[in-house]
């Protein structure tokens with residue numbers, strides 16, 4: 001059940017918006033330019049640095065796989081990981097998520113996770129896999145599927161070299177699958193795909209494969225064919241070498257491999273083999289030549305083509321099985337070794353602070369100066385645990401390293417490899433690996449070096465918060481409350497806390513109601529803080545649809561020095577701006593950015609005062625004139641004005657710009673924008689009418705309905721404000737059997753009557769404050 005915690009109401013990945021709604025900073029610009037790069041360019045750079053790697057480096061790196069496991073909620077990531085740990089010998093027994101034994105899966109170690117049966121924080125674990133006598137070391141990150149915890153997924157993807165994408169055989173590609181796919185593309189993460197739950201009624205792996213092709217726009221082909229279906233699901237036929245694999249023994253640990261293919265599958269294996277080769281021919285020249293020459297490619301050729309195309313992110317091989325039934329996991333581990341890259345096959349960059357933040361390539365050589373990224377913090381039994389990915393050089397126990405942001409030197413007192421909440425001490429960790437250390441004061445996303453270079457890794461992508469709540473901790477727990485929020489903010493940049501001076505309230509904001517609820521619950525459990533919480537509030541935005549010019553003089557003469565500033569120009573919706581004029585990089589982003597330009601001739605306003613004007617503009621963008629929300633998509637140009645030799649000051653220009661902006665804004669068809677969510681609901685087919693009725697009542701717009709054997713899914717757009725309390729409404733309409741996910745889609749203007757109401761409420765509050 002997806003929404004196991006009271007009301008999962010709103011959420012947002014807000015991926016697109018981060019580029020749009022923030023003013024771009026340098027690191028983000030750098031970051032965006034590093035994404036979705038053509039693999040050929042990367043390859044050329046990697047070929048250069050590979051010459052620097054010693055034979056020892058290459059040997060040790062070729063055995064490392066840093067792998068994430070990503071999927072839509074409840075697709076079975078935790079169940080899958082539990083099997084991986086079992087087969088790699090890290091755990092002695094399999095415990096299921098919400099299992100009857102009351103132990104819970106290994107990776108879901110927070111109490112809250114075990115109770116709710118969902119993964120909240122990702123846990124890193126280290127294991128070894130023996131493939132054909134060759135030992136591979138894997139760092140596995142179990143990433144949460146709930147959209148509310150997207151930052152965890154983003155962080156995990158940032159430090160991983162490859163991923164296993166899990167897709168449910170019954171539900172196929174779901175809304176979150178699309179989200180994680182987008183994230184993988186953003187971070188250039190190659191993936192193998194595993195179609196799970198083949199034991200469930202209505203399992204259809206071919207539909208899932210075709211959806212990966214059509215919905216994710218990623219060339220995909222099965223490399224296995226299932227033997228039996230649903231309860232009769234027994235194993236798979238490997239398409240490449242035409243061998244059958246059965247998973248036997250009480251935990252599927254005994255693999256029986258035979259050349260015999262069940263008679264009824266022979267034809268389908270050949271058909272699917274043809275499809276695999278044709279799909280590869282589109283992405284690999286070798287295979288294309290074989291197809292043209294009408295010769296059958298060899299097993300080695302096929303495997304090599306899959307490896308190259310997967311690493312180049314042009315293809316994903318698809319495997320299938322059932323994690324719960326202990327079938328099909330070992331071949332996925334083999335595929336991870338065969339088809340996903342080792343750290344030397346992935347390009348990673350940093351910015352060189354000494355050289356004007358020029359991008360530099362990190363070489364995963366033990367000989368290079370050490371550079372590491374702290375990608376996750378966790379409060380453990382022994383203090384703060386910091387997860388690090390070492391990008392180059394090596395990190396030794398007892399070594400000093402530099403925290404680049406503060407310049408402080410810190411000692412690595414203890415170095416461990418993590419296995420969920422347990423750990424294994426290590427003396428030395430090499431480039432390409434993931435480890436953890438204790439007692440280091442930093443935030444996630446910070447860079448560490450050995451002091452020989454001054455590099456910083458790219459900033460991690462932090463989505464904008466879409467929902468906020470006021471919290472009132474009981475007075476006796478105020479000290480614990482600040483301890484808790486300090487830690488949560490360090491761990492999770494999408495969780496923000498601020499004190500609203502006007503309302504005298506502490507406001508927490510984040511990616512969804514569930515996200516905030518989890519933190520309220522953690523405060524109670526881990527810090528003994530009881531909080532009274534207010535109603536969730538939507539993060540509205542303000543914008544304009546038209547334009548207006550301004551001519552504003554700010555003049556005050558109250559004895560002593562006066563104040564004088566005159567600004568003239570115009571304000572218009574950014575979508576009306578000329579892309580060249582504002583130097584927009586991406587045309588579609590224009591309407592979401594704020595631009596400030598000056599076109600003053602003859603020095604009528606000095607540079608210093610123009611800077612003050614810009615500050616006035618930025619103040620207004622932070623707190624819009626309508627309801628005090630952030631402003632989006634406004635272009636302000638100051639092209640004339642006047643200065644007084646004595647009375648002009650920076651404050652006067654800042655104030656003048658503020659008033660000029662407000663006046664012009666109100667004359668330019670101002671609108672309040674609200675977040676529109678992409679909502680996907682899945683429920684048993686008998687509740688279809690009730691669910692459609694519910695969505696209509698919330699004024700949602702239904703885009704698509706998809707009927708499967710016994711359940712249906714419905715995709716709709718709905719305003720976030722109408723979605724508060726949706727989880728309980730859905731539960732009531734579907735006898736608790738419906739599930740839903742939602743993610744931020746776009747901002748749209750609210751209806752005029754709502755806008756009027758919001759403005760009136762805001763004015764009322766403002767008046768009360770002044771009393």
Ligand SMILES: Nc1nc2c(ncn2[C@@H]2O[C@H](COP(=O)(O)OP(=O)(O)OP(=O)(O)O)[C@@H](O)[C@H]2O)c(=O)[nH]1
Nearest residue numbers: 073074075076077078079118119145197322323324
């Ligand atoms: N029938 C069947 N059920 C499965 C299979 N794998 C997992 N499940 C069940 O699906 C549910 C969700 O599994 P999890 O492993 O918690 O999924 P998850 O993707 O980690 O979930 P989140 O952490 O909440 O995103 C559990 O009830 C599992 O028992 C499978 O292969 N077949």
